[in-house]
Amino acid sequence: MTTVLIAEDEPLMRERLLEMLAVAWPEARVVLVAENGNDAWDGFLDCEPDVAFLDIRMPGLSGLEVAERIGKLAHVVFVTAYDQYAVDAFDAGAVDYVLKPVQADRLDKAVARLREKLDSDKRAPDDLGDLLQHLKSALPGMRQERTKWLKASVGRQIRLIDVDEVLFFQSDSKYTRVVLRDSEALVRMPLKDLLSGLDRDKFWQIHRGTVVNAGAIAAAERIDAERLQVLLRDCDEKLPVSRTFAHLFRD
């Protein structure tokens, strides 16, 4: 059975997409409905659906950024309000999109295309990297603000931490454990929300609950045929790499 993720910030639009999808694609199972980009990506890692319907403008990570992270892990369909830039770019590229408010005939077409892609030898989804880069620069207001300082409470004090000095982040339910060279702290923000403010080239997500500063990585070593772990330069902790992110260390 095909699994589907839906990410949309407006409740009524979310409901609408869900109901219409149930009609257009009865055999698909919606495994996750996210209200923002951060939840969408975090949920994606949790349930690894085959298809993701992503709204482009969402709080936190934008639909484009979630798609960038998803890469070839799933087929992406953008759900977007009318936006000339986006529509032009989509028409030129390989990616499918549905305009909001979603109408049945358009959704049927998108579903037919998805079925075709999924049925035909399960070939890998298209690589959208270039298109997404282009879209991100073309759409106004789509650039994410980078976090420079983290605030962590230590006892009665608020400690300011320079993001660049962090060796790795580790999810701790509603908190995030921030590990530095000689100390560590807890930040009152879930990792999925911290993630959207981090530079992806510098901070690599290697697990749903782990983001590591690439500059701090000493090596990656194989545990067995399937599993990898990361060794750090200034820290004895070994960080497991999940299957989803193993490609980061393949040559």
Add this chain to the structure above:
Amino acid sequence: MWRRMADWHREWEDELLGVLAQPASATTAQAGYRRRMARTIATLSPIERQQLHDFSLAHRGRRGYWALAKLLMLFSLGGVLMHVFLPRMGWFAAIATANVLGVTLLLAVFSAWFNYRRLIDRRWKLVRRIFTYGPATVLALSAYKVWFLDMPAAQVLDDLPRFLGMMLGVCLLALLPQLAVSMLRYRQYEMLTEQLQAEAERERLARELSESQLRLLRAQIEPHFLFNTLGAVQQLAQHGAPRAAVLTANLITFLRSSMSDMRSEQVSLATEFGLVESYLKVMQVRMGDRLRYTLSLPPALEAVQVPSMILLTLAENAIKHGIEPSLRGGAVNLSADADGGVVRIRVEDGGVGMSTTPGAGTGLENVGHRLKLTFGEAAGLALEEGDPGLVAVVTIPCPKAGA
């Protein structure tokens, strides 16, 4: 012979008119004195050129000749009078002198009439020249008299002051009407320039105002807003939810009042608050519990006039750049108060705040601009960092106490 001269004159006239209309064509004028003249004309200011152009066109060909003939006849009449009062002068000498003097004066006044700016610029230089070249000429002539005409030096020396006085007198006399005419014309020119500038400024302001309204119009009928709201209506209607009717009613109120607001330049604060409220009601149905809002307008300020749509623009800005990008949503608070001769309207959003609101510039710029266009420098838009979020503060001068 006459025809050939008339043809030649007509052709030259056309060339000059061409240069007057398009100074760039001066370089294509016939070489020699004609090109020199064309170049001089090309350096005139646009207003001067226009004046000369109109004059030349009015006195073209036969009409010009006729006017010139009339003037020559007038000068000759002067010569006849001169002969009557100064019988020492012969008929011919008197008429010739009168014509030479008359034409000189005519040329002087003519050049002053059309080239006044240059004359005004060089007036002191001209006076200086008269005081140097005049005495020099007198001295040279006196020396000539002594050396070549063998006149007694003592007599020439005696005559010198009178001669000098006469020379300077004549020169200044010729210069004075020229200066008077050019000053008069210069004043006219300055007034005309000022008038033209004032007109251009008025036009610019009017254009800016209509442009900013056009931008408003475009921003208002944003497809995002309409499509998404209609999508929400559709979804609610499908289930027969009573909220569908309420949402539609709010959308209608919003569209109707924004349409009528857009057509008027200024609206009352009460109207503008009403418009913002219908907008926020629509947005709240769409955004659910991610959006909260409050509106507070003291009854005393309900009639205060503000440029239409500015509060709506600020509220939309608060939603778009403050609440929508925020993970937890937030509250939009709209309030107004009067204090110390000014009315302050605050639009607060408890959203993501200033540092993370890229692209919020143009809408806000437009609001500030329209405030200044309407109220002058006393009005304005200021942005403050909220806790959290952003606060936009509109300040306008209080119309009158208690209003």
